[in-house]
Amino acid sequence: MENPSFGMFIAVFEEMFGPVLFWLMVTVAAAVTAVYLYVLIRDRAVSWRKFLLAQLSMPVGALAAVVFVWWVTNSGLGDVGGPVDVIVLLGVPALGAVGMAVFVYTVQSLIRGASQDDG
Amino acid sequence: MSTDKIMASRRAFLGAMATGGAAAALPMAAPAGAQQVATSASIVILGAGAAGAALANRLSARLDGATITIIDPRQRHLYQPGFTLIAAGLKPASYSVSTTAEWLPSGVRWIEQGAAGIDPESQTVITDGGETVDYDYLILATGLELHYEGIEGMSRDVIGQNGIGSFYAGPDEAAATWREMDRFTETGGRALFTRPATEMKCAGAPLKYTFLTDHYLREKGSRSRSEVIYAAHSNSLFGVPIVHEKLRMLYDDRGFDTVYNHVMTAIDPGAKVATFDTPDGPVEIGFDFTNVIPPMRAPAVIRESGLAWEDRWVGQGWAEVDPYSLRHRRYPNVFAAGDVAGVPKGKTAASVKWQVPVVEDQLVAQIAGDTTDRSYNGYTSCPMITRVGRAMLIEFDYNDNLTPSFPGIIAPLEELWVSWLIKDIALKPTYYAMLRGRA
Ligand SMILES: Cc1cc2nc3c(=O)[nH]c(=O)nc-3n(C[C@H](O)[C@H](O)[C@H](O)COP(=O)(O)OP(=O)(O)OC[C@H]3O[C@@H](n4cnc5c(N)ncnc54)[C@H](O)[C@@H]3O)c2cc1C
Numbered sequence: 001m002e003n004p005s006f007g008m009f010i011a012v013f014e015e016m017f018g019p020v021l022f023w024l025m026v027t028v029a030a031a032v033t034a035v036y037l038y039v040l041i042r043d044r045a046v047s048w049r050k051f052l053l054a055q056l057s058m059p060v061g062a063l064a065a066v067v068f069v070w071w072v073t074n075s076g077l078g079d080v081g082g083p084v085d086v087i088v089l090l091g092v093p094a095l096g097a098v099g100m101a102v103f104v105y106t107v108q109s110l111i112r113g114a115s116q117d118d119g
Numbered sequence: 120m121s122t123d124k125i126m127a128s129r130r131a132f133l134g135a136m137a138t139g140g141a142a143a144a145l146p147m148a149a150p151a152g153a154q155q156v157a158t159s160a161s162i163v164i165l166g167a168g169a170a171g172a173a174l175a176n177r178l179s180a181r182l183d184g185a186t187i188t189i190i191d192p193r194q195r196h197l198y199q200p201g202f203t204l205i206a207a208g209l210k211p212a213s214y215s216v217s218t219t220a221e222w223l224p225s226g227v228r229w230i231e232q233g234a235a236g237i238d239p240e241s242q243t244v245i246t247d248g249g250e251t252v253d254y255d256y257l258i259l260a261t262g263l264e265l266h267y268e269g270i271e272g273m274s275r276d277v278i279g280q281n282g283i284g285s286f287y288a289g290p291d292e293a294a295a296t297w298r299e300m301d302r303f304t305e306t307g308g309r310a311l312f313t314r315p316a317t318e319m320k321c322a323g324a325p326l327k328y329t330f331l332t333d334h335y336l337r338e339k340g341s342r343s344r345s346e347v348i349y350a351a352h353s354n355s356l357f358g359v360p361i362v363h364e365k366l367r368m369l370y371d372d373r374g375f376d377t378v379y380n381h382v383m384t385a386i387d388p389g390a391k392v393a394t395f396d397t398p399d400g401p402v403e404i405g406f407d408f409t410n411v412i413p414p415m416r417a418p419a420v421i422r423e424s425g426l427a428w429e430d431r432w433v434g435q436g437w438a439e440v441d442p443y444s445l446r447h448r449r450y451p452n453v454f455a456a457g458d459v460a461g462v463p464k465g466k467t468a469a470s471v472k473w474q475v476p477v478v479e480d481q482l483v484a485q486i487a488g489d490t491t492d493r494s495y496n497g498y499t500s501c502p503m504i505t506r507v508g509r510a511m512l513i514e515f516d517y518n519d520n521l522t523p524s525f526p527g528i529i530a531p532l533e534e535l536w537v538s539w540l541i542k543d544i545a546l547k548p549t550y551y552a553m554l555r556g557r558a
Contacts, residue, residue: 008557015547015552033416070536072543073544074209074508075508075509078508081536085535088540
């Protein structure tokens with residue numbers, strides 16, 4: 001197989017979601033990341049209370065990610081057939097959890113602001 | 120872990136899972152966009168399906184000043200690999216349907232008629248609307264013809280009644296096949312699966328559909344009351360020996376009754392009986408549900424053009440091209456890509472994916488007065504669904520070698536969830552990116 005180029009990945013994702021939705025999702029992801037970095041810089045510290053809530057949200061994100069993938073692809077736990085399946089099945093909730101945590105942390109920081117921070 | 124890294128890894132993960140995965144089944148070839156060549160050549164493409172649309176896009180990007188004409192009467196573009204999922208009740212008929220117009224680049228002239236005749240000596244194509252189109256270079260990309268009349272008693276009209284399905288016929292027929300299969304699997308009975316003795320597109324599809332029907336019989340608790348018969352046309356299940364052996368084991372495991380050297384010649388829809396040609400003479404097999412896959416051949420315009428093989432695949436009329444360069448063996452300004460090409464392997468969209476850049480490079484080099492050693496190795500891929508939720512990602516070449524895209528990661532002969540994910544979510548967008556000449 002010839003090495004897929006970055007342009008091809010973009011092309012496939014544009015066809016998968018439609019160019020508008022795809023770039024909207026990229027923009028939202030980039031915006032959340034930017035805001036997360038912004039609140040970190042603004043507060044100059046990780047807020048442990050916010051971090052706690054973010055951590056508590058992780059299982060929700062993990063579960064949601066797995067259920068979403070199973071639902072979209074008409075499959076389930078019983079379809080795991082080999083080691084690579086296990087790796088992917090662990091990877092999906094890991095990403096869901098981390099994504100959720102970042103999102104929750106950022107939203108809290110925006111709503112509560114730095115003032116209520118416990119340090 | 121910084122957010123940047125998180126985002127990067129999320130993207131990398133999705134990319135690896137979806138696109139990288141699809142790359143296995145519809146592998147990525149070098150993108151169009153290599154240096155442009157100036158020319159006033161007139162290029163005619165017959166057929167705006169997978170191969171024709173992809174070549175129209177790639178050639179219009181590569182050639183500066185060429186006149187590119189594409190001839191195809193069909194308004195609808197059909198993503199045919201989706202038919203299997205439609206016939207398994209997993210997608211609606213609309214899943215496979217788009218328009219021809221949306222895939223064609225603006226600089227290309229589309230004649231919405233069928234090609235009725237080709238004269239390779241005078242380098243002209245005549246359409247069924249009576250238009251004569253001259254060409255300097257001709258690309259045959261008409262796909263193939265489903266020859267239902269080759270089975271006595273069979274026609275498109277009987278699909279969707281009396282337990283008869285045929286999901287090759289189109290998206291609506293695939294949906295009708297699902298209705299029959301859904302009904303059958305409620306009660307159980309005898310399911311009969313076949314494939315034709317001719318070359319066919321996606322030779323794995325009849326095997327997949329046997330697995331899918333078995334899946335629903337088991338899910339609905341009617342498997343114990345049922346018989347699943349697979350009638351192979353030759354003495355093997357699949358042309359690649361190692362794949363045949365794996366499938367033979369899986370078929371045994373699932374309790375299918377396989378009969379070999381059975382070629383369907385007739386069907387009696389009322390009596391629900393199919394007749395097979397076998398080495399021991401005609402054999403009749405009754406069914407409660409069957410999926411008929413008709414004999415296949417090149418469209419008449421190719422068979423009758425003088426461009427078809429005469430001594431190979433007799434009666435099927437595939438274009439006589441060199442298997443590596445895809446250039447016609449007698450008319451060097453004629454190429455073929457896709458199902459109509461008379462090559463020993465590769466009537467799949469995955470093969471189209473690899474053939475298209477070869478035809479592009481060969482043609483562009485020829486126009487530039489140059490040569491290239493870019494060649495097609497027979498690559499074909501077949502995501503062999505073994506039940507809803509699992510598949511085997513089988514890839515191979517002219518030499519019957521397995522050519523796994525992810526050796527050591529995605530095992531080709533293992534039933535995997537990951538391979539199912541690839542088929543289910545990544546193949547269609549990869550196919551569409553290919554049509555645009557971007558993958
Ligand atoms: C049920 C099913 C399942 C499949 N599963 C898979 C799979 O899992 N993976 C995979 O890779 N492939 C699969 N395929 C195969 C894949 O769809 C085809 O190999 C691919 O579409 C071939 O592309 P093509 O351009 O040669 O032909 P097509 O895409 O069929 O296009 C041919 C075009 O030529 C036009 N045409 C025909 N006659 C004329 C004429 N006389 N004049 C002008 N135009 C004409 C037609 O209208 C059509 O638009 C499957 C196919 C089917 C039917």
